[in-house]
Amino acid sequence: MDKKSPPPRPLPVRTAPARDRRYRTPVLALSLLALSLAGCRGPEVRTPSVELEAGLSLATHRGDDDLLTAGLGEAGLRSPTPPAFANPDQPTAAELRRRAVWANWRGIADLSPGGGYGSVYGSLAPVPGREYHALVRLPGRRQPHRVMVQVPDGFDPQARCVVVTASSGSRGIYGAIALAGAWGLPRGCAVAYTDKGAGTGYVDTTDGRGFALDGQLATGDETEEFRVPKAASTDVAAAPIAVKHAHSGDNPEADWGRHVAQAAEVSLQVLALAHPEAGPWTFDNTRVIAVGVSNGGGAVLRAGELPGGRFDAVVAVSPNILPGDGGRALYDYASDAAIWMPCALNASAFDGVLLARPGGAAAPAGVARCASLHAAGILADDAPAAQAEAARRHLLAGGWTDEAIAAGVISSNFDLWRAVDVTYASAYARTGPDDMPCGFSFGAVDADGQPRAPTAAERAAWWSDGSGIPPGQGIALRDPQAAGTDPTLAGNLCLRKHWDDADGPVRAGIEATRAQVPAPGLPVIVVHGADDGLVPEAFSGGAYARWTRAQGRPVSYWRVRNAQHFDAFLGLPVLGMRYLPMLPYGYRALDAAWAHVADGTPLPGDADIATTPRTFTDGALAPLQPGNLGTLP
Structure with a gap:
């Protein structure tokens, strides 16, 4: 026919x-x-x-x-x-x-x-x-x-x-x-x-309910x-939440x-x-x-x-x-951007990008990232403006354009790079919810950032309200390395190491996604x-x-x-x-x-x-x- x-x-x-x-x-x-x-x-x-x-x-x-x-x-x-x-x-x-x-x-x-x-x-x-x-x-x-x-x-x-x-x-x-x-x-x-x-x-591993x-x-x-499977731990608050993209195996x-x-x-x-x-x-x-x-x-x-x-x-x-x-x-440029972009967005090239440099002023989070990279010996420049420009040049050398960096302020300001990297690293390495790369996990937290059990209303709405990548809908990204004035840097550096490990499971998982x-x-x-x-x-x-x-x-x-x-x-x-x-x-x-x-x-x-x-x-x-x-x- x-x-x-x-x-x-x-x-x-x-x-x-x-x-x-x-x-x-x-x-x-x-x-x-x-x-x-x-x-x-x-x-x-x-x-x-x-x-x-x-x-x-x-x-x-x-x-x-x-x-x-x-x-x-x-x-x-x-x-x-x-x-x-x-x-x-x-x-x-x-x-x-x-x-x-x-x-x-x-x-x-x-x-x-x-x-x-x-x-x-x-x-x-x-x-x-x-x-x-x-x-x-x-x-x-x-x-x-x-x-x-x-x-x-x-x-x-x-x-x-x-x-x-x-x-x-x-x-x-x-x-x-x-x-x-x-x-x-x-x-x-x-x-x-x-x-x-x-x-x-999603599945709450406390009781295995999905x-x-x-x-x-x-x-x-x-x-x-x-x-x-249900979590082995009897600590209801600490039990992680399993996310299908990250933890399907x-x-x-x-x-x-x-x-x-x-x-x-x-x-x-x-x-x-x-x-x-x-x-x-x-x-x-x-x-x-x-x-x-x-x-x-x-x-x-x-x-x-x-x-x-x-x-x-x-x-x-x-x-x-x-x-x-x-x-x-994606994991390559996202894990790179998670480290460098907050600093790079403070470069003068992004004056007028309102979410990056409102009124031409440097964003405090970007200043902190530039200072952290300098303290870690990753950025050699002493002056904040020079540090931001060096970070921008790093991204441009990797193939980014100024226009893409400017639009990347959305992902940078919302900490989306880290959320993406955690989810994808777990998927590529085929980990479970309790052995994610770099010690990350997904779970509910209280106002002080301490683990807690999700509420009944939160759990009921995960299916309709979630995006498939936490945080959101009462689920937080729990980072055991978070500390100091630049709390996300240590975890982002750890995630980047999984890309640098050419023989590791994350790189093997990425290679399996290459198009024909x-x-x-x-x-x-x-x-x-x-x-x-x-x-x-x-x-x-x-x-x-x-x-x-x-x-x-x-x-x-x-x-x-x-x-x-x-x-x-x-x-x-x-x-x-x-x-x-x-x-x-x-x-x-x-x-x-x-x-x-x-x-x-x-x-x-x-x-x-x-x-x-x-x-x-x-x-x-x-x-x-x-x-x-x-x-x-």
Whole structure:
């Protein structure tokens, strides 16, 4: 069967009374159904079959609930106040889903007034439909990854379009809803998500309790998303909290592409259940495009390497990707930046960067870091200004640009570098929650920084509110080396040593994440902000594009001027007046990919997109206008 072209514009969707119908399909039901359907055709039909670990949970979302906004609508998603739990100690599954959708929209998109979402780009219109959740395990892995498939009521079996995505960062299953869901669902496409082996299924090792498939706190025996043994210690306050990305024992980043591939396979099995009359559902007769942002962007690029012809196109936005040659690994530049960037941001080159040198004054934390590096013999200069300039030159020598350093102030000021490094070092080394590198651990602390047990309300909200990388939601990053006026330096220096140890387990884990070239003939668009300060394009997206071109597999590379990594922070005037959002370019890349796949429209080539930042006058930030975004390819 030939692949069907998706409709050129969003499909109308039907509305129906909301139903609260939930059931669990037996573990092998999807696989057996898909196999039986495949058996009705000849051997040329490539019908996928994935064994589900925790069965399948289905819920319909219509009326005052929907797939895209969880019933919150535009007003609810724009509200800075999260939807409340009637009982914070025991929220319902529906409340947790609603809160998770709110948290992940606001963690990725700029929904602030004047930010342009819903007026210049994007839509927050509700989309009714059905939502399926399952847990799937890659062969030989210790822990499963969560897969979700959303099938809108406007899905047309004759158009047969699927968008497959992976969560950004280490987020839970809704971590790509603002990119893949917001683009695909209104167009009548099914959207398949994976948390790529990370997510917010934390476990309190005091009692081994984690989360069930519906996001509710479960007993140890009923925990499904992520399991670890209870702590041996009887000290309830000191018992660490296990985080799936850090403590799965699987180094999930090495499998990101396979996680996305499995999500694609599950999506077709779900469609065989949802629309059996239109079967068989195969990669030969269904158009499938993969898209992701940040870590999700890296994941879909890795999926595009795999044989099997699952994907018709790949779009990666701000991807964290380590090319086969060139570039720098995230752990390398993050552990380096954690040490040097606080000092470097005090250099005079960053006068006017308000979060770095407000009014041109040096930030006290940066002064302390410069002094600490000097005292440790790492910086030779005596004067604070010279120390800051030396730190800046160190970063520039490593490939950073001044623009990326300036945007990196967000990660530096929020201590994000250290949180990332701790999580990734543990994942690469495959440690447990009680033997993390450099003695770090995750756990609740009191006002004096002393370990304590998490509250019932904190635990109940981890699944919906967490980002996948503590600190946050009552979980602290516990650092036994923290002391003095520069408390994070010792731990950061220790983490950096794991990169310097070329034969150590962290370096071995990183090497396992190195990318291969895309499959022959696969259309790929990579979009990256020129000023990205978390995943610099010179180390990642740009380096990947240069490398694939050298290998004879060129990708379309769009470099966006005046754009960094975090759209969600652009509601802050100090950032909104300097940077443009990345989501509009991701949506445009998806438009171009679908036009190429469905209609044969030539794929746009490389682009260096000039933009115009918004102005700040009379104490107000001007609303985003189409002209600010420049000429889209």
